[in-house]
Amino acid sequence: MEGVDHLAHERNKSEFDVDAMKIVWAGSPHAFDVSDRISKLVASDPGFRKDNRSTLSRKELFKNTLRKAAYAWKTIVDLRLSEEEAAKLRFYVDEPAFTDLHWGMFIPAIKGQGTEEQQQKWLPLAYKMQIIGCYAQTELGHGSNVQGLETTATFDPQTDEFIIHSPTLTSSKWWPGGLGKVATHAIAYARLIVGGREHGVNGFIVQLRSLEDHSPLLGITVGDIGMKFGNGAYNTMDNGVLRFDHVRIPRNQMLMRVSQVTCEGKYKQSDVPRQLVYGTMVYVRQTIVADASCALSRAVCIATRYSAVRRQFGSQNGGPETQVIDYKTQQSRLFPLLASAYAFRFIGEWLKWLYADVTQRLQANDFSTLPEAHACTAGLKSLTTTATADGIEECRKLCGGHGYLCSSGLPELFAVYVPACTYEGDNTVLLLQVARFLMKTVSQLGSSKKPVGTIAYMTRVEHLMQCRCGVQRGFAELSVDLVEAAVAHCQLIVVSKFIEKLQQEIPGKGVKQQLEVLCNIYALFLLHKHQGDFLSTGCITPKHAALANDELRSLYSQVRPNAIALVDAFNYTDHYLGSILGCYDGNVYPKLYEAAWKDPLNESVVPDGYHQYIRPLLKQEIRTARL
Ligand SMILES: CCCCC/C=C\C/C=C\C/C=C\C/C=C\C/C=C/C(=O)SCCNC(=O)CCNC(=O)[C@H](O)C(C)(C)COP(=O)(O)OP(=O)(O)OC[C@H]1O[C@@H](n2cnc3c(N)ncnc32)[C@H](O)[C@@H]1OP(=O)(O)O
Numbered sequence: 194m195e196g197v198d199h200l201a202h203e204r205n206k207s208e209f210d211v212d213a214m215k216i217v218w219a220g221s222p223h224a225f226d227v228s229d230r231i232s233k234l235v236a237s238d239p240g241f242r243k244d245n246r247s248t249l250s251r252k253e254l255f256k257n258t259l260r261k262a263a264y265a266w267k268t269i270v271d272l273r274l275s276e277e278e279a280a281k282l283r284f285y286v287d288e289p290a291f292t293d294l295h296w297g298m299f300i301p302a303i304k305g306q307g308t309e310e311q312q313q314k315w316l317p318l319a320y321k322m323q324i325i326g327c328y329a330q331t332e333l334g335h336g337s338n339v340q341g342l343e344t345t346a347t348f349d350p351q352t353d354e355f356i357i358h359s360p361t362l363t364s365s366k367w368w369p370g371g372l373g374k375v376a377t378h379a380i381a382y383a384r385l386i387v388g389g390r391e392h393g394v395n396g397f398i399v400q401l402r403s404l405e406d407h408s409p410l411l412g413i414t415v416g417d418i419g420m421k422f423g424n425g426a427y428n429t430m431d432n433g434v435l436r437f438d439h440v441r442i443p444r445n446q447m448l449m450r451v452s453q454v455t456c457e458g459k460y461k462q463s464d465v466p467r468q469l470v471y472g473t474m475v476y477v478r479q480t481i482v483a484d485a486s487c488a489l490s491r492a493v494c495i496a497t498r499y500s501a502v503r504r505q506f507g508s509q510n511g512g513p514e515t516q517v518i519d520y521k522t523q524q525s526r527l528f529p530l531l532a533s534a535y536a537f538r539f540i541g542e543w544l545k546w547l548y549a550d551v552t553q554r555l556q557a558n559d560f561s562t563l564p565e566a567h568a569c570t571a572g573l574k575s576l577t578t579t580a581t582a583d584g585i586e587e588c589r590k591l592c593g594g595h596g597y598l599c600s601s602g603l604p605e606l607f608a609v610y611v612p613a614c615t616y617e618g619d620n621t622v623l624l625l626q627v628a629r630f631l632m633k634t635v636s637q638l639g640s641s642k643k644p645v646g647t648i649a650y651m652t653r654v655e656h657l658m659q660c661r662c663g664v665q666r667g668f669a670e671l672s673v674d675l676v677e678a679a680v681a682h683c684q685l686i687v688v689s690k691f692i693e694k695l696q697q698e699i700p701g702k703g704v705k706q707q708l709e710v711l712c713n714i715y716a717l718f719l720l721h722k723h724q725g726d727f728l729s730t731g732c733i734t735p736k737h738a739a740l741a742n743d744e745l746r747s748l749y750s751q752v753r754p755n756a757i758a759l760v761d762a763f764n765y766t767d768h769y770l771g772s773i774l775g776c777y778d779g780n781v782y783p784k785l786y787e788a789a790w791k792d793p794l795n796e797s798v799v800p801d802g803y804h805q806y807i808r809p810l811l812k813q814e815i816r817t818a819r820l
C-alpha cells in the first residue's frame with residue numbers, strides 16, 4: 194500500500210546512526226545540507242522529470258535535454274545558486290549533456306592552461322554561458338595517442354594568426370561531447386607549427402558557430418556522430434565530428450601557460466613540464482573517481498533494497514519465503530560492491546586532496562609530485578570505473594528478471610556509465626602509464642631518490658631488484674603482468690586510504706564500526722579474489738586463505754542487519770535513483786504493475802500491425818510452406 198514503508202522492519206535492524214553516516218558519505222554537514230536540499234529541489238520539480246526518456250526518439254530526447262539544461266540554468270540564475278549548488282543541481286538532473294563538458298572540461302582547460310589574460314577574457318563569458326564550450330582533442334584516427342593527433346595549427350606571422358586545419362579524414366575531431374549541435378567554441382588540440390618546425394600538441398580556443406544564428410562559421414564543418422550504446426542513455430549528448438578548413442584564429446587564442454608563440458614567431462617553452470598540456474584530463478580523471486562512487490552506490494542501493502524485498506523459495510509450513518538478501522551467494526555478490534561504493538567514496542576524497550595539493554605546488558613551480566598525481570589519477574580512474582561498470586551489471590543480475598526492465602533504472606545507469614572505462618583515457622592505456630611509473634620507481638631503487646607517498650612500500654622490493662639485476666625483458670613483452678601490477682598498486686592505495694579514513698574522528702553511534710566491517714570486506718574480498726597471487730608469492734599460506742574466507746562470511750553476517758541503513762545513508766531520492774526496484778518504501782510490485790500499463794505499446798489492446806501482419810497469419814491467408 195502507498196504510504197507504508199515495506200522496509201521498516203529492515204530499517205529497525207540498523208545498529209548505527211544513519212543520519213551520522215549520511216554526513217560521512219556526503220563528506221561534511223555542509224556538503225550533506227547542499228546535497229539534501231538540491232536533490233529534493235530537483236526531485237520535486239516536474240520540469241526535471243526523467244521517467245519518459247526510454248519512449249522518446251533521438252531528436253525528441255535531445256530537444257528535451259536542451260530544454261532541461263536551459264531550465265536548470267534558469268533555476269540556477271533565479272534562485273541565485275552558488276557554484277557548488279549549481280554543480281549539485283546539474284548532478285541530480287542526471288542527464289549527460291553539453292553542460293558537462295562546458296563546466297567539466299572547457300572551463301577547467303582555460304583555468305589550467307590559459308594565461309591570466311586569457312582567463313580574464315574567456316572565463317567571464319563561459320561562466321555566464323554567453324559562450325558554450327567543448328573539449329575537442331580526440332580525432333577519428335587518434336584518441337589514446339595524443340601525440341599522434343593530426344590537426345595542425347600553423348602560425349602566420351604576416352597576420353599574427355594561427356591557421357587551424359584538418360589535413361586528413363582521420364584528423365577530423367570525433368567524440369567531443371557538446372560539439373555536435375550546441376558548442377559555440379572549442380578548445381581544439383592541434384600540432385603547433387612555427388616557422389616550419391613542429392612543437393607538439395597544444396590547445397587553441399576556436400569559435401565554431403555564430404553567436405547570432407548558431408550557424409557554423411566559415412571553414413567549420415560540424416555535426417553529431419550518431420546513435421550510441423543503448424536507447425536513451427548517452428544519446429542525450431551530442432558527441433560531435435568537426436573538420437577545419439584553414440580556419441584562422443588570433444595568436445592570443447593559443448592557450449599559452451605551458452608554451453608561447455611571440456608575435457615575432459618565436460616559440461618559447463615555459464620551464465614547466467610539457468605534460469601540463471594534459472592537465473585537464475588529470476583534473477577530470479580525479480572527478481571521475483568520485484563519480485564512480487556515486488554510480489556504484491546508486492546500483493548497490495537499488496540491488497540491496499530489492500534484495501530485501503524479493504522473496505524466493507524457503508517457505509516453511511506456508512510461511513513467507515526467504516528474502517534473497519539472506520542467501521550467502523547473494524551476500525557474497527552484493528556486499529563487496531556495497532563495500533566498494535564506500536571505498537571509492539573515500540579514495541575519491543583523498544584523490545581530490547592530492548589533486549588540489551599538486552595544483553598548489555604547480556603554482557609554486559614545484560613539480561615533485563606531478564608524476565605520482567598522474568599515476569594515481571590515471572590508475573584510480575581505471576580501477577574504479579572498471580569495478581563500477583562491472584558492479585552495475587552485477588547489480589542488474591542480482592535483481593533477476595526485473596533488473597532488466599528500464600523501470601529498474603539499472604539498464605540506463607549501465608548504458609550511461611560504461612563509457613567511463615574509455616573516455617578520459619582508455620583504462621588499459623592508463624594502467625600502462627601506472628606501470629611505467631612503477632618501473633621507473635623500481636629502476637631508481639638503490640639510488641639516493643627514495644620512494645615516498647603511495648610508492649613508499651616499494652623500498653621493500655629493493656632486495657628483489659638487487660638480486661634480479663639481470664635480464665630485463667621489454668616493457669611491451671611484460672605489459673600484461675605490469676598492468677596487473679598496476680591494478681594491485683592501485684588496490685593497495687584504495688585499501689590504505691580506507692584504513693587511514695578509519696583513523697580519523699568519525700562521530701555517530703556505531704558508524705566507525707560499520708565502516709571497519711566494510712573496509713575489512715573490501716580488503717578480504719580482494720585477497721580472496723586474488724588468493725592465487727598471494728599464495729604463489731608466499732605472501733599468505735593456504736591456512737591464511739581459509740581464515741580469510743571464513744572471516745568474509747562472518748563479516749557478511751555482520752553487514753546483513755545494517756544493509757538497508759547503509760544504502761539509506763547515500764540519501765538518494767527516488768527521483769535520482771529512477772528505479773521502482775530501489776524505491777525507498779520497497780513497495781515494488783504495485784509500482785511495477787502500474788508502470789507496465791503506461792508503456793505506449795499498451796495504449797491499444799490490439800497492437801498496430803495486427804490487421805496487416807498477424808491476422809493474415811492466423812487466418813492462414815498467407816500461403817504457408819508445406820509443413
Ligand atoms: C556525462 C556524464 C559524465 C559524468 C562524469 C562525472 C564527472 C566528470 C566531470 C566533468 C567532465 C564531464 C564529462 C566527462 C565525460 C566525458 C568527457 C570525456 C572527455 C575525453 O575523453 S577527453 C580526451 C581524453 N583522452 C585521453 O585521456 C587520452 C589518453 N592519452 C594520454 O593521456 C597520453 O597520450 C598518454 C597515454 C599519457 C601518453 O602521452 P605521451 O605524451 O605520449 O607521454 P608518454 O611518452 O607516455 O610519457 C612521457 C612522460 O610524461 C608523463 N606523463 C604522461 N601524461 C602525463 C600527465 N597527464 N601528467 C603528468 N605526466 C604525464 C609520463 O608519465 C612520462 O613520464 P616519464 O617520467 O616516464 O618520462
Ligand SMILES: Cc1cc2nc3c(=O)[nH]c(=O)nc-3n(C[C@H](O)[C@H](O)[C@H](O)COP(=O)(O)OP(=O)(O)OC[C@H]3O[C@@H](n4cnc5c(N)ncnc54)[C@H](O)[C@@H]3O)c2cc1C
Pocket residue numbers: 294328329330331334335336337338367368369370427432612615616617618619620621622625
Ligand atoms: C562517451 C564518450 C565521450 C567522449 N568525450 C570526449 C570529449 O568530450 N572530448 C574528447 O576529446 N574525447 C572524447 N572521447 C574520446 C575518448 O577520450 C577516447 O575514445 C579515449 O581516449 C580512447 O581512445 P581511442 O578511442 O583512441 O581508443 P584506442 O586507443 O583506439 O583503444 C582501442 C584499443 O587499443 C588498446 N590500446 C591503445 N593503445 C595501446 C597501447 N599503447 N598498448 C596497449 N593497448 C593499447 C586499448 O586498450 C583498446 O583496447 C569520448 C569517448 C566516449 C566513448
